[in-house]
Amino acid sequence: MHRYLLVALSLLPLATLAQTKKTLKPVVPADTIYFDQDWARTEIPDDRKYVRLIRYGADGLPTGTVRDYYLPSWKKQWEGKLVSEEPELASGLCSFWYESGKLKARGTYSRGQALGDYQQWRPDGTPVKCSSRLVEALPSEQSQIHSSSHGREMQHVFQAVLPSGTTSVLYRFDIRDEGQPPMSWNSAASLALGSMVSGLTLAQLSLQAMRTDARHQQDPTISTQCHYFITTDVEVASRFQQTDGQTPTSGSFLYQTSSTQHEIRPLTVPPGTRQVFFCVKNDNSFTAAIATLSVTAIVQECK
Structure with missing residues (x-):
């Protein structure tokens, strides 16, 4: 009796180990x-x-x-x-x-x-206790950007200077071929003040106002070929400008995209950021383009 009991007890760890191996999931090392x-x-x-x-x-x-x-x-x-x-x-x-x-x-x-x-x-x-306010860092700026056949000025760098305490920005960007319907919009700040909706934050109000404003714009009939990126690094922006619009292979980028003609987007910026650069390249072979940008800073003040 004791012999069988000892055999049974000796098998228990093996059975437990086998069961454990089946139930445990592999842990990915951190x-x-x-x-x-x-x-x-x-x-x-x-x-x-x-x-x-x-x-x-x-x-x-x-x-x-x-x-x-x-x-x-x-x-x-x-x-x-x-x-x-x-x-x-x-x-x-x-x-x-x-x-x-x-x-x-x-x-x-x-x-x-x-x-x-x-x-x-x-x-x-x-x-x-914190509160936020809107500051127009770049109310609206337009630039003509030439095509590759022109041989120069195929790129443009927009610069938005941000006030102290900026936590994020809301921006509207549009690029369209010359001859397409023009782009114009109101300031995000004035639109937000006229669009007070209960339960929404200042950033949400502003974004909603900008999107409402954008719906009143006439869309282009031809899509512009382009690409752009956003950076806080002045050296990255300078390299882009000096190399006729080549995107640097290294550096700090907040965002980048290609073949996007119109965007309305919130963007968080690192603490202490005082400027952002929007680096835009016209990829059309023969047609110049008009790029339009506005940037609104969301400034946080805490007590």
Whole structure:
């Protein structure tokens, strides 16, 4: 009896192990990325101030929850999800902490844009009260951009100077061949003030106003071939201008697209950003184009 009991007991770990192997899912190891005090990646041990634990899917994009920590304490600094790293775009519920462990901020994000439930706290735990206002950083600017057959001036760089405290921008961009119906619009600020809708944030009001204004425009009958990108890096913009519209292979880009004739888009900018450059290239072989851009800054003021 004891012999059979011993045999049965000796088989239990094997059976348990076999069952465990069937039920456990493989764990994808997290990559470890170090940052310096300016949140630039670094491999120099003495420069490491933050560390990120992140996993990537088969498509190379972040997957699951991303966590940032202070160094050397390894206390949590941020937790949330990222849909992109270049540019860094948060998604879903995200939380920030002071190194003391107290909550610093929390809110829901959509492609890097904080939504209406975003809330901040001071180190002593008292809530921060913030309000936003609109500032026209570039009310409206037009530029003629020549075709490749012209041999020069096939590109143009729009510059928008942003006020201190800008958290994001709303921009409208349009490019159409010469001879197509002209483009004109009202300012986003004046439209937003006349479109007060309960429950919407200032950014949502402005975006809604711009889209309403755009519906009154006459669409072109011919599509312009073009491409453009947005950057905060003056050197990237300068290289684009000096190389007849060649997109640099390296540098910091907030957004880029091709063959897009009309866009209305909100765009989050890094803290402290004071200027953005819209680098536009006309890809038509023989026809010049007219590009129009307006940029509205959303400035946050907190007490």
